[in-house]
Amino acid sequence: MRHFVRSVQPGDFAVIFCAQRTTDDGDGYNLMGDRMMELAQTQPGYVGVESARGADGFGITVSYWESEEAIGDWKANAEHQIAQQLGREKWYSSFELRVCRVERSYGTGGNG
Amino acid sequence: MRHFVRSVQPGDFAVIFCAQRTTDDGDGYNLMGDRMMELAQTQPGYVGVESARGADGFGITVSYWESEEAIGDWKANAEHQIAQQLGREKWYSSFELRVCRVERSYGTGGNG
Numbered sequence: 502m503r504h505f506v507r508s509v510q511p512g513d514f515a516v517i518f519c520a521q522r523t524t525d526d527g528d529g530y531n532l533m534g535d536r537m538m539e540l541a542q543t544q545p546g547y548v549g550v551e552s553a554r555g556a557d558g559f560g561i562t563v564s565y566w567e568s569e570e571a572i573g574d575w576k577a578n579a580e581h582q583i584a585q586q587l588g589r590e591k592w593y594s595s596f597e598l599r600v601c602r603v604e605r606s607y608g609t610g611g612n613g
Numbered sequence: 614m615r616h617f618v619r620s621v622q623p624g625d626f627a628v629i630f631c632a633q634r635t636t637d638d639g640d641g642y643n644l645m646g647d648r649m650m651e652l653a654q655t656q657p658g659y660v661g662v663e664s665a666r667g668a669d670g671f672g673i674t675v676s677y678w679e680s681e682e683a684i685g686d687w688k689a690n691a692e693h694q695i696a697q698q699l700g701r702e703k704w705y706s707s708f709e710l711r712v713c714r715v716e717r718s719y720g721t722g723g724n725g
């Protein structure tokens with residue numbers, strides 16, 4: 502999960518999910534997280550995901566998608582819907598989500 | 614630094630900076646980080662910043678701005694230019710940066 506997405510293109514979409522974890526249910530959360538990563542990769546239009554969380558439980562996950570339609574399909578996925586509900590009820594005390602269109606992108610990807 | 618930006622609006626811009634820290638110069642890095650946070654807040658068009666870094670040194674910082682012009686002014690700021698150079702030379706082994714336009718935003722901001 503802790504790696505760079507090097508293939509982001511202008512015109513792709515980024516979903517920035519910023520959330521404060523509760524201290525509840527670490528095992529269940531980690532299991533579901535792994536499953537969601539696996540499932541997202543099978544979705545049409547998936548580009549990649551980057552994620553970081555500090556020791557204080559504040560974390561940012563950015564997923565990249567080829568289109569708004571791909572984001573809508575992922576949001577509506579039945580298994581993902583269960584994860585979203587558990588997130589709201591149990592795993593996160595607070596969150597913000599932004600859907601953005603990528604205008605441009607650069608970095609050390611060519612070298613690293 | 615570890616808090617939510619609740620005032621992001623459609624039409625704002627998000628700069629997603631994803632980077633792997635080296636283990637070099639922790640003190641210098643933290644000092645500069647604090648200074649850059651302070652300085653960014655004085656820039657015209659600054660909306661806010663969210664940041665998270667895991668124990669493995671992989672981190673994501675998202676800054677929000679009212680316009681592309683505001684992003685350009687911040688990138689060109691003399692003191693920030695020094696920080697960018699030190700980042701490339703010393704603090705980060707690898708990074709990716711994306712400039713994005715915010716399409717929509719939601720979350721628990723109304724409650725939290």
